[in-house]
Amino acid sequence: MTVDQSPAWTALNKHAEELGNKHLKDLFAEDDQRFDRFSFSAAHCLADFSKQRISSNTLEKLIQLAEQQRLPEKIEALFTGEHVNTSEDRPALHTALRQPKEIPLRLGEADISQEIHSSLERMETLVEQIHNGQWRGYDGSPITNVINIGVGGSDLGPLMACRALNMFTSAEIRHIEVHFVSSMDGSQLARLLNKIDPASTLFIVSSKSFSTIDTLANSNTAREWLVNASGLSSELISQHHFIGITASPTKASEWGIPEKNQLHFWDWTGGRYSMWSAIGMAIALHTGNDNFRKMLAGAHEMDSHFRHTPLTENLPALLGMIGIWNINFLDIHAHAILPYDGRLQHLPAYLEQLEMESNGKSVTLNGDKFDYSTCPILWGEVGPNAQHAFYQLLHQGTESVMCDFIAPALRYQEYGEELQAQHQLTLANCLAQSRLLALGDSVLDNADNAPLHKRYRGNQPSTTIILDELTPESFGALIAMYEHKVYVQSVIWEINPFDQWGVELGKQVATSLLDQFTDPVAAKTDSSTEGLIRFVQQQRREVKS
Numbered sequence: 001m002t003v004d005q006s007p008a009w010t011a012l013n014k015h016a017e018e019l020g021n022k023h024l025k026d027l028f029a030e031d032d033q034r035f036d037r038f039s040f041s042a043a044h045c046l047a048d049f050s051k052q053r054i055s056s057n058t059l060e061k062l063i064q065l066a067e068q069q070r071l072p073e074k075i076e077a078l079f080t081g082e083h084v085n086t087s088e089d090r091p092a093l094h095t096a097l098r099q100p101k102e103i104p105l106r107l108g109e110a111d112i113s114q115e116i117h118s119s120l121e122r123m124e125t126l127v128e129q130i131h132n133g134q135w136r137g138y139d140g141s142p143i144t145n146v147i148n149i150g151v152g153g154s155d156l157g158p159l160m161a162c163r164a165l166n167m168f169t170s171a172e173i174r175h176i177e178v179h180f181v182s183s184m185d186g187s188q189l190a191r192l193l194n195k196i197d198p199a200s201t202l203f204i205v206s207s208k209s210f211s212t213i214d215t216l217a218n219s220n221t222a223r224e225w226l227v228n229a230s231g232l233s234s235e236l237i238s239q240h241h242f243i244g245i246t247a248s249p250t251k252a253s254e255w256g257i258p259e260k261n262q263l264h265f266w267d268w269t270g271g272r273y274s275m276w277s278a279i280g281m282a283i284a285l286h287t288g289n290d291n292f293r294k295m296l297a298g299a300h301e302m303d304s305h306f307r308h309t310p311l312t313e314n315l316p317a318l319l320g321m322i323g324i325w326n327i328n329f330l331d332i333h334a335h336a337i338l339p340y341d342g343r344l345q346h347l348p349a350y351l352e353q354l355e356m357e358s359n360g361k362s363v364t365l366n367g368d369k370f371d372y373s374t375c376p377i378l379w380g381e382v383g384p385n386a387q388h389a390f391y392q393l394l395h396q397g398t399e400s401v402m403c404d405f406i407a408p409a410l411r412y413q414e415y416g417e418e419l420q421a422q423h424q425l426t427l428a429n430c431l432a433q434s435r436l437l438a439l440g441d442s443v444l445d446n447a448d449n450a451p452l453h454k455r456y457r458g459n460q461p462s463t464t465i466i467l468d469e470l471t472p473e474s475f476g477a478l479i480a481m482y483e484h485k486v487y488v489q490s491v492i493w494e495i496n497p498f499d500q501w502g503v504e505l506g507k508q509v510a511t512s513l514l515d516q517f518t519d520p521v522a523a524k525t526d527s528s529t530e531g532l533i534r535f536v537q538q539q540r541r542e543v544k545s
């Protein structure tokens, strides 16, 4: 029996028939205590679910589904290192990466918390050496530019965190610029190599597998650039200008990263859950080791809340379960992430990987196919900008879209009134948009007289997440909350959120197609692929002739 045939699921289907058609404006009209009833706080975050199409009865039934799916035990299994990643037969212990040293965690014979903290301390030592100019380039120059080469989980997290915590970079370390290169087409790298000095540039090759072609292609180009600029051997260049962060040390050594320039993490850290490990070195370089530790501490605060709080007040559990309600009972399959703080500009892209690579699955842990929906299409943009882009669709389109509005309460405390006024303006827009999406033009007195193209139907569900302030701690807590939300949904859907088999075949097909561009008698594919390759080859011939 799959979960959609279970008693709790059936009860929710029945409940959806009763409540599903009730408009949010009616739910608010019936209950002026909705905010108090449906908003919850923990670890620097307040989550307001009152603009979700739920009643207290809905939450009760969702909690019953979560208990039916044994969510509390599954949460404990995650934290204690059980092999929740069944298809790869591994634990998923990203929470251990932000656990204080004093709390032991046994994995088999080993207490991994000691290993984790010695790796963290080693990373911090390298960061200090780079910050204080001890780490030198091939001609003795101190490092001023650091380029993180990585993709997916080895890029999106560190990039997001560096932008989010940019204002926490102290003057002492501002002489170090951190850049991110991920795209296999070389466009980011080419732009950078044109403007930086090779002698004072350090590359961090971030790759759990150390076999991702995107990252190796960019790293090969970077090394060739340095070898050409210096006239030195690639061995010598690798000693001064390359650090490798990986869970595959042998491959990193084979590529040429000296053992002493390597930082390691573990296969029980999923790529998209790895920014808390040495993969976060770029964050520590950009914001300082202290702020990196504060980010870990904030995430640990949310971990403790998730692990020890009853489901009825558990933020990640409620965020996850209300998502299940929207997807599986209200038939909503689009999810917009809308940060009302430009520092969180990379949050949507990060969550796209975290959520869709984790829960974009259609087979249960037992290998069974099923008919119910899983992860929705998730996308997003900085809210105020998106108001001038796709909010037309949110307000007057035909699609139901659930939205997450995310904003800090406090900002610019140490700045002038102008900037504080800009934050006030941004908050007003954040609250206005979620209000209008929920209530539609019932916010106006005489909306009924307006022509249809000026009507706003509302009833678009949203959650508003307010951080006390955007700090390393609250940022860590926010990301940990979404990680746990994803896990909660995977437990309900009985899927494995920690593997990503679906990304592999495309890589193989790409490798086999590479030959097609150079070898005309290569293996047959299909008329479209062959036609497109012929067109590219023709363009190249014309350029040459």
Ligand SMILES: O=P(O)(O)OC[C@H]1O[C@H](O)[C@H](O)[C@@H](O)[C@@H]1O
Pocket (backbone or CB within 6 Å): 151, 152, 153, 154, 206, 207, 208, 209, 210, 211, 212, 215, 271, 272, 357, 500, 503
């Ligand atoms: O860190 P790496 O092994 O280079 O992997 C980088 C990324 O590529 C893979 O294809 C997966 O899609 C991601 O989960 C991963 O984060």
